[in-house]
Amino acid sequence: MDITPKSQEILKTVMEKCGQVAKPLAHVARFGAKQVHTFIIDVDLLPEFPGESLRVHAAHSTVFDELADIKRPVVYVFEIVSAHSSKSVRDAAKSYKDKVLRAMPAFREESKVDYSSRVLYVGKVSTKSGFLARVYQHLGFWGAKKTQGMQLYHYARGLELKLELTVFEFEDDMADLLPILENTIAVHLRPLLGKHQ
Structure with a gap:
């Protein structure tokens, strides 16, 4: 034809x-990326929720000031850097998710999880103003319970969990292409949480 x-x-x-x-x-x-940023987040040092603002909390104020300055499209990776097993962190998250208290990322079937991976989550943000808010959501400090995020404060505080957050910042013209980059990175890193298979 x-x-x-x-x-x-x-x-x-x-x-x-x-x-x-x-x-x-x-x-x-x-x-490569316009800039690459790396931050360490100690979940045990987060302030009480609800309560003191993350932005001015002494333990992480410098981190959040730097995160607030990121205004371009990003792909980001949360990786476990403390001595925890990947399974113990995922199990704590799954236990919290099962209580249906706050919206959490997708959980793959147990048989499809690669526990040799230390990567907890891979994500993207294409808007100029949304990255710091997205970090708040993952840490569990977002007011709306239905906004999906890892909700780390609510199950990982007290575990002495430390995470490395790596942020790959791109020019604005890459915003529409972030899903491709996010998926490529996730397939390579095999995160423990999230939609990526």
């Missing part, structure tokens, strides 16, 4: 879009 005028129009649109995304992808392929 010959190509129709309608399908030719669609193909032209696809080709134009591919041309638009090729440039930022080529830039990242050559130079």
Whole structure:
């Protein structure tokens, strides 16, 4: 069957879009992320919830000041750096999720979890103002219980859990391409929590 005028129009649109995304992808392929940030978060040093603001809390105020300055699209990775087994951290999160108190990430079937991975979660944020808020959600300091996040404060405080948060910051023209990067990184790192298989 010959190509129709309608399908030719669609193909032209696809080709134009591919041309638009090729440039930022080529830039990242050559130079990498705009910036890479690394932070250590000690869950036991988080303030009482609800209570003192994370932003001014002495133990992490510098971290949150730096996080607030990140305004570009990001892909981020939370990794366990304390001596905990991956299974013990995932089990604590699963136990909390089973109580249905606050929205949590997806949990894969036990048989599909790779406990040799130390990566807890891989995510992305494409908006200019949303990254610090997303970190708050993961730490469990977001007011709305239905906003999905790891909710770390609510099950990991008292475990002496320390996490390394690595943030890959990209130029604004990469915002629409973050799902591809997030999925690629997650497939490689095999996070313990989240939708990635």
